[in-house]
Amino acid sequence: MREIDVKLIKEKIENLCIEANLYLPSDITKALDLCYKNEDGALAKDILGDIIENYTLAESHKIPVCQDTGLACVFLEIGQDVHFVGGDLTDAVNDGVRAGYEKGYLRKSVVCDPVLRGNTGDNTPAMLYTEIVKGDKVKITVAPKGFGSENMSQIKMLKPSDGIDGIKNFVLKVIEEAGPNPCPPMVVGVGIGGTFDKCALLAKKALLRPIDTENQIPFYADLEKELLEKINKTGIGPQGFGGKTTAIGVNIETMPTHIAGMPCAVNISCHVTRHKFEVI
Amino acid sequence: MKRINAPLDRETALSLKAGDRVLLSGYIYTSRDAGHKRMCEALQNGEELPIDLNDSVIYYVGPTPAKQGEVIGSAGPTTSGRMDAYAPTLMEKGLRGMIGKGERSLEVVKAMQKYGCVYFGAIGGAGALLSQCVKENTPIAYEDLGAEALCRLYVEDMPLTVVIDASGNNLYKTGRENYLNK
Numbered sequence: 001m002r003e004i005d006v007k008l009i010k011e012k013i014e015n016l017c018i019e020a021n022l023y024l025p026s027d028i029t030k031a032l033d034l035c036y037k038n039e040d041g042a043l044a045k046d047i048l049g050d051i052i053e054n055y056t057l058a059e060s061h062k063i064p065v066c067q068d069t070g071l072a073c074v075f076l077e078i079g080q081d082v083h084f085v086g087g088d089l090t091d092a093v094n095d096g097v098r099a100g101y102e103k104g105y106l107r108k109s110v111v112c113d114p115v116l117r118g119n120t121g122d123n124t125p126a127m128l129y130t131e132i133v134k135g136d137k138v139k140i141t142v143a144p145k146g147f148g149s150e151n152m153s154q155i156k157m158l159k160p161s162d163g164i165d166g167i168k169n170f171v172l173k174v175i176e177e178a179g180p181n182p183c184p185p186m187v188v189g190v191g192i193g194g195t196f197d198k199c200a201l202l203a204k205k206a207l208l209r210p211i212d213t214e215n216q217i218p219f220y221a222d223l224e225k226e227l228l229e230k231i232n233k234t235g236i237g238p239q240g241f242g243g244k245t246t247a248i249g250v251n252i253e254t255m256p257t258h259i260a261g262m263p264c265a266v267n268i269s270c271h272v273t274r275h276k277f278e279v280i
Numbered sequence: 281m282k283r284i285n286a287p288l289d290r291e292t293a294l295s296l297k298a299g300d301r302v303l304l305s306g307y308i309y310t311s312r313d314a315g316h317k318r319m320c321e322a323l324q325n326g327e328e329l330p331i332d333l334n335d336s337v338i339y340y341v342g343p344t345p346a347k348q349g350e351v352i353g354s355a356g357p358t359t360s361g362r363m364d365a366y367a368p369t370l371m372e373k374g375l376r377g378m379i380g381k382g383e384r385s386l387e388v389v390k391a392m393q394k395y396g397c398v399y400f401g402a403i404g405g406a407g408a409l410l411s412q413c414v415k416e417n418t419p420i421a422y423e424d425l426g427a428e429a430l431c432r433l434y435v436e437d438m439p440l441t442v443v444i445d446a447s448g449n450n451l452y453k454t455g456r457e458n459y460l461n462k
Binding site: 041043044046047050051053054055057058061063064065066067068069105106107108109117119121146148151179180181182183234235236237239240241242243244270271272 | 299301314341342343344345346347353354355356358359361381382383401403404405406407408409411412425426427428439441443451452454455456457458459460
């Protein structure tokens with residue numbers, strides 16, 4: 001049994017919130033640079049140039065890449081041999097988010113009630129996801145999620161008979177309906193399988209995986225490539241102004257499901273797909 | 281790139297065409313979801329608005345807080361569609377330009393044609409870049425709304441693209457068609 005003081009969790013989350021919002025991950029910046037080179041639409045190329053200038057400026061001037069510094073999605077993969085001491089774990093996570101969003105001059109974008117609204121003023125509560133894994137370590141991932149793209153996400157309880165074409169058609173329909181709204185070029189997270197809720201979580205987790213990696217199952221790695229190609233043939237382009245670069249990555253995550261079902265969730269993210277992790 | 285000024289006069293607004301890239305300088309206002317709701321409620325109740333909408337340009341933005349010594353934080357556009365329910369009422373009162381990103385409703389486009397209003401796209405997600413164009417930032421009203429407060433900004437050479445012009449031409453439609461047909 002390894003004891004971890006929750007103060008350490010708070011400190012790590014505070015830093016991860018700030019860093020995730022200032023520095024885009026290298027898989028995203030590399031993809032943007034490559035798409036800029038390959039883009040053949042004139043206006044589209046200009047826009048991609050500005051997007052590259054934006055993340056460069058954010059890094060050098062320490063300004064958040066995007067003003068929507070998001071809901072703080074916090075993933076904790078907790079080794080089963082860990083025992084937390086020194087206080088409440090959930091409180092520590094929220095304390096970390098509160099401190100990070102204050103110190104980092106990040107926007108407070110959380111309302112305390114979905115219908116009655118009212119800003120909580122400190123960007124808490126975090127969207128906390130915990131998972132028990134082997135070992136005595138804790139992996140902390142902070143993924144601030146903007147809502148321009150989140151609002152364009154969808155889930156569908158497909159029938160098994162819809163098959164692989166049903167999945168492809170659904171993903172492309174979601175992209176088509178999203179159009180210019182999620183600030184393309186986008187990153188597309190696809191979840192297939194599980195239950196209604198697990199499927200949505202798979203799609204969100206797909207967005208945590210670097211876009212220069214592929215699904216370990218060759219069938220799904222091929223599907224990722226095929227969907228990316230099809231999405232980029234829609235012509236939506238950067239910001240929806242027309243062009244080759246509509247998405248810079250498609251990540252698929254799957255899990256077993258019921259004999260009667262084939263759920264499919266599409267979680268859309270933008271060119272500011274942020275995630276930063278640390279293992280303690 | 282064409283240089284234009286805010287407040288934006290009707291003649292200039294009508295001369296802009298979907299797809300034009302422009303650099304905007306002058307005074308504009310920030311407002312988004314909650315601020316729009318308040319302005320429209322005030323108008324409904326016959327109250328005065330805190331700003332003069334005549335020839336005004338509203339930027340749909342909720343910036344990050346400014347660090348000490350800086351004018352504004354990250355300041356890119358938010359999705360405009362959420363302001364569709366309110367935009368025609370404001371156009372009736374003189375609103376001449378809107379800056380945001382994403383599709384607008386048919387009702388908004390019709391009102392734009394009727395009142396001579398232009399919809400500009402700023403690059404969504406380019407909050408750091410756009411913040412550099414903001415030279416002054418003065419809170420005007422609704423400060424209790426935090427990032428959603430109504431502020432007056434002085435901007436210099438803000439890079440924008442005309443997405444929907446006052447004749448109803450829409451770059452989201454034509455830009456994509458032109459790219460696919462080239």
